[in-house]
Amino acid sequence: MVSIKDVAKEAGVAISTVSKVLNNYPNVSEATKARVNEVVERLGFVPNAVAASLSSKRVGRVALLIRLNLDTSASDEINMQYISGAVHRAKELQMDLITVFYSMIEDMNLEEVKSYFESQGIRGIIMYGLTTKDKVLHKLIESGDFKIVVIDAPMVNENTTSVSINHAKAQYDVAKKTITENKCKKVLYIQGEEDGYVTAKRLEGIKKLCEEKKLKLTVRNGKFSELRARELTMRYAKSNHCVVCASDLMAIGAMKALIDMDIFRPVCGFDGIILMGYVGKQMNTVKQDFVEISKKALDEVSRLMNGEKGRKVTMKHTLVRLKYEDIIC
Numbered sequence: 001m002v003s004i005k006d007v008a009k010e011a012g013v014a015i016s017t018v019s020k021v022l023n024n025y026p027n028v029s030e031a032t033k034a035r036v037n038e039v040v041e042r043l044g045f046v047p048n049a050v051a052a053s054l055s056s057k058r059v060g061r062v063a064l065l066i067r068l069n070l071d072t073s074a075s076d077e078i079n080m081q082y083i084s085g086a087v088h089r090a091k092e093l094q095m096d097l098i099t100v101f102y103s104m105i106e107d108m109n110l111e112e113v114k115s116y117f118e119s120q121g122i123r124g125i126i127m128y129g130l131t132t133k134d135k136v137l138h139k140l141i142e143s144g145d146f147k148i149v150v151i152d153a154p155m156v157n158e159n160t161t162s163v164s165i166n167h168a169k170a171q172y173d174v175a176k177k178t179i180t181e182n183k184c185k186k187v188l189y190i191q192g193e194e195d196g197y198v199t200a201k202r203l204e205g206i207k208k209l210c211e212e213k214k215l216k217l218t219v220r221n222g223k224f225s226e227l228r229a230r231e232l233t234m235r236y237a238k239s240n241h242c243v244v245c246a247s248d249l250m251a252i253g254a255m256k257a258l259i260d261m262d263i264f265r266p267v268c269g270f271d272g273i274i275l276m277g278y279v280g281k282q283m284n285t286v287k288q289d290f291v292e293i294s295k296k297a298l299d300e301v302s303r304l305m306n307g308e309k310g311r312k313v314t315m316k317h318t319l320v321r322l323k324y325e326d327i328i329c
Helices: 004-011 015-022 030-043 049-057 077-093 110-118 135-143 167-182 197-213 226-239 248-261 274-278 290-305
Strands: 061-066 097-101 122-128 147-151 160-165 186-191 216-221 242-245 284-287 312-315 318-321
Touching: 004 015, 004 030, 015 030, 015 110, 061 077, 077 097, 077 122, 077 290, 110 122, 110 135, 122 290, 135 147, 147 290, 160 167, 160 290, 167 186, 167 197, 167 242, 167 284, 167 318, 186 197, 186 226, 197 216, 216 226, 226 242, 226 248, 242 248, 248 274, 290 312
Parallel strands: 061 097, 061 122, 122 147, 147 160, 160 312, 186 216, 186 242
Antiparallel strands: 284 318
């Protein structure tokens, strides 16, 4: 059976170019269209009927590119809030969405990723959880072939908008509140994944605070894992006055460890997930409105698809102390 790769090779073009020709995308030269169509006819290539139907009817769809956290058995509350916000705004904007997981495209090269999205009529992509290691996606952003919104990553260009809170300031704010309230001098800071953009910014915030207050700072990598944070707390908490965590899930692990150790150390988290209300101990945390962030991302991808240029958008954050009474309904 003849594949789209066979057509691309015979015509001397990229797979994504064949897809563009088959789906009547603009910005393809007449000579290229003629060459591709000639090869399609000569080889007897028949595009997938379902994919072709979707592409012809739904040009302008938006893909939500989601990274699942496979290192925890806890429900991925943040991604569910992201999806909820996107679905609600898409309905208001009359936009068509599909959800794609990083694991579905992680082994593809740039041309294969482009072809994957183009074959489904995708024009806009919202990337949640982009890291420094996602080199193919970085190239996709640089290509300008899609209108892209990145959440919590610094990329901005003509076709790309960045939407994020100020992570450095948020980490500074919540740590300062916790440290000041408890008069701490030695701080154990449990950071997230080293390849995450938010990890670098949050680390920047805690370092700035400790330099200003002349505090002793110990930094360890918790990889956004509750178990890893528990282990680090068991090892380092006794020699520090408080535990500052770069996520609520790690803060929960730290608090559980302190309870088992039967010692008190103030703990603060980051994100404001509902699960914090069930821990049994109140902790300061940074609350992000993930639903609103995702709605804003849909607004921005709509702007880009209507011809406007990419920009940096900074969303608000708040400091809260979540308790059980705040989350039950």
